[in-house]
Amino acid sequence: MFRVLSSVFPLRSSLRPEPIPWLQETYLSSFEAQVVATLLVVAVLPVGIRAASHVRSIVRRRNGRQLAEASAVLVLASIVFLSVYAFSVIWQVTYVLSVTLETMLIDRWLAAQQLISVAVVVIAYLAIRFVNRSIDKLAQTNALTKHQSEVAYHVTDIGIVAFAGTVLLTLWGIDLTNIFIGAGAITAVVALTARETLTAMLAGFILLFSRPFAVGDWIEVDETTGIVTDVTIFTTKIQTFGDKHVLIPNDQVTNNPLTNYSKNDQLRIDVDVGVDYTDDLEHARSVIVDAVGDLEEIKNAPNPQVIAKRFDESAVVLECRVWIGDPTMRRKLDAQTAMIEAIMDAFDREGITIPYPQRVHAARDDSGFRVSGPNPEETGIRPIND
Structure with missing residues (x-):
């Protein structure tokens, strides 16, 4: 039977080198020997799996996680292949492997296409890893923000995958014209429906x-x-x-x-305060400057400034301008509160009035005027007071 199969499947001789037939005839000729050999192979499989795990741990410590996973997969694949071959030798069915390999034989052009396709995929994967690592290094040097890093990841990955996909489609003879036309139509529809x-x-x-x-x-x-x-x-x-x-x-x-507000290292804070019209404005301005000049919450340079801002209904409004460093909302509120408290205390000491809103009503000096109209006595209408 083996002679007939060898004439039909030329790969049989390569799958059964010289020692294999001798081992089959000498030690694997009986059913009991085949069962014992099968149990031995099954018993060795856990050892191979542990070896793959050990290899992954060693490679991970030295070369990183991804290479470790690839090494473990390669070792496991080798163990599976050797186990299948061992079972086929033990039970003398290597011709099954010959049939499988015979059906997998392809011509040179197809093999070249497959090899180039695999190479394109591997190169694209390596390019993505290289670009992502470069982006990570730029992010560590603060050359890129977190937002820019995420966008750069997506844009570069999509660009590399699109280029690799175009190369693969061209390699396998797929016409890209229809794809581009369809993509253009889809893009136009999406642009109209999702403009925002x-x-x-x-x-x-x-x-x-x-x-x-x-x-x-x-x-x-x-x-x-x-x-x-x-x-x-x-x-x-x-x-x-x-x-x-x-x-x-x-x-x-x-x-x-x-x-x-965080773009600069300082921020100006303005506080308005009203002064009575009867008070000395120059004196009030100097009192405000002295009151806020020693506050810890504000900067010494630029110096505090006080300007006359406008005439209000019941007061002259002065505007006090100070600056804080490393601006945050908390620092702004703390400085504003400290300024108001300091100005109120200083005005109390100096007797400067912060007036309440008020209106002054005064009578005219002239005798007034008469409202023209019919005489009540002539019309017969009596006043209400009567």
């Missing part, structure tokens, strides 16, 4: 390259003030000082005035 989403996405890329703020900055946009907690392709997440989490579409961020 696409606009927000484009605005996200604008924020990526312009970098007007970063996570952790104190900003004000579209009447919303707070701390930036996250920035994605589509939205910017802000935590307000009222502990509300607000999601603002990126197109609104780019289309509205944006104030970044």
Whole structure:
């Protein structure tokens, strides 16, 4: 039977080298010997699995997790292949493997296509790993923000995968014209039905390259003030000082005035105070400057300034301007509170009045005027007092 199969399947001789037939005739000719040999192979399998785990641990310590997983898979595949071959030798059915390999034989062009395809996939995978590691290194040097890193990951990965897919489709003779036409039609439909989403996405890329703020900055946009907690392709997440989490579409961020209070290392705080019209304004200004000049919450340079701002209904309004460093909302509120308390104490000591809103009513000096009209006596109408 083996002679007949050898003439039909030429791979049989390579699967049964010279020692194999002798081992089969000498030690594996009986059913009992075949059962014992099978049990021995089954008993050796756990040892091989432990060896694969040990190899993975060693490679992981030296070369990283991904290479360790690849090494473990390679060892396990080798163990499985050797086990299958051992069973086929023990039970003298190596011709089954010959039939399998015979059906797997392909021509040179198909083999070349497969090899090139595998090479393209491997190169694309290595390129993605290299680019992602480069982005991580840039992020560690603060050259890229977290938002920029995430966007760069997705853009580069999609670009590499798209390029590799185009190469593979061209290699296997698939016409890309119809694909591009279909993709264009789909893009047009998506652009019409999801204009707002696409606009927000484009605005996200604008924020990526312009970098007007970063996570952790104190900003004000579209009447919303707070701390930036996250920035994605589509939205910017802000935590307000009222502990509300607000999601603002990126197109609104780019289309509205944006104030970044954290961009500079200082912030000016203005406090208005009213002074009575009878008080000396020059003296009041110097008292305010002396009162806020020694506060720990404000900076010494620039120096505090006090200007006359406007005439109010019951007071002359003075504006006190001071600066704080490393601006945050807490520092701003603390400085503003300290300024008001210091000004009130200084005004009390100096006898300067902060007037309440009031109106003064005064009678005219002239004798007035008469309202023209019919005489009540002539009309017969008596006054109500009568």
